């Protein structure tokens with residue numbers, strides 16, 4: 001018997017494709033085989049470690065395709081480092097993140113990417129990869145895109161929001177899309193009309209409307225929909241596929257549905273905060289609403305039905321967290337008296353798998369769809385499948401033993417993210433992560449963290465498998 005064989009016995013294996021009562025054999029960090037409980041094959045297996053999953057789900061480790069660890073924003077940095085953020089992800093059953101390296105204006109993509117490699121190297125508890133944020137589309141950064149695709153950075157985020165920071169005008173966006181159409185990269189779009197929003201911000205502040213809730217009022221759903229529409233048309237002109245990030249407005253979903261009805265290669269992502277939170281939280285009294293400031297903003301509850309529908313109909317393919325935490329004390333507080341100075345972003349990397357399981361319990365989605373939108377689809381969308389996102393022979397042994405029957409209360413008291421509040425404070429969810437394996441190593445063992453910084457490896461990605 002080899003010392004690196006693990007056997008997961010007795011669980012219900014749930015992938016995006018099927019549910020099977022099977023034992024799972026792991027060797028050298030990879031899944032070797034699955035066999036029905038009690039079958040001759042399964043009974044013959046031996047291993048040095050046996051994990052009992054009786055009564056539990058055995059699911060692929062989550063793939064969170066949108067995180068921002070140590071991200072510079074609004075004069076500060078998001079509060080989770082690669083070490084704390086990936087550890088929190090592991091606690092929540094996520095075993096791969098795709099974070100965003102940032103090009104600074106006037107600098108090369110290479111310089112930005114190298115800075116992000118250095119931040120993450122040796123610090124991650126789980127595997128990680130990078131997208132690249134294009135802040136400065138020039139002839140030279142366009143040429144660099146080709147080299148990055150070859151290197152495994154196969155997706156590029158552009159911003160129609162945040163003029164003067166990450167913003168690109170339509171000409172720059174079109175040029176980047178044309179390049180992606182040629183080199184196989186996938187353009188990810190932050191679709192909000194930032195120029196119009198900045199006018200509304202200025203007018204709101206001049207009229208004394210400074211509270212956090214005005215962040216939601218100026219970042220209008222129509223301006224998300226308009227930008228989504230424009231991004232889709234620019235992508236059509238360029239002949240490029242498009243992935244719209246953090247979709248929150250019903251009107252924006254409608255633009256994506258219309259594009260997909262025309263068989264265009266347009267994809268959409270939403271996030272748990274848009275599915276479970278709303279402008280009700282943003283309007284909490286005093287300065288409490290600052291905890292919920294993110295962009296696109298939280299929307300009125302009525303929008304949630306369209307997001308759930310989009311996830312059921314596959315008009316939205318992926319749920320990521322857009323994890324970008326800022327502490328209330330000292331960070332969110334930068335915007336007291338001026339909502340436009342509140343750093344944009346919410347913590348969430350730890351809770352995505354649980355919240356989406358709650359969506360199964362609530363009847364919004366089925367069990368396999370849970371695994372599709374949280375594991376398989378993000379892996380395929382970003383060139384990680386089937387290494388990540390499924391449980392199949394040859395895949396990395398990133399596996400979660402999930403207890404579907406035990407309830408938990410989400411709270412800053414118990415979470416592991418490096419942030420002093422929870423946007424889900426007091427929320428009861430049914431289901432919890434019991435044990436997590438990353439490439440065959442147990443990193444969470446029934447409520448104990450057994451992982452280590454540096455276990456996580458960088459993964460060079462293929463191009464999107466949604467375009468194959």
Ligand code: URP
Pocket residue numbers: 068190246293294295296322324344345346
């Ligand atoms: O509010 C957000 N979403 N902050 C992170 C940056 C971004 O636009 O994704």
Ligand code: ZN
Pocket residue numbers: 190245246295296
């Ligand atoms: Zn964004």
Ligand code: ZN
Pocket residue numbers: 066067068322324
């Ligand atoms: Zn983001």
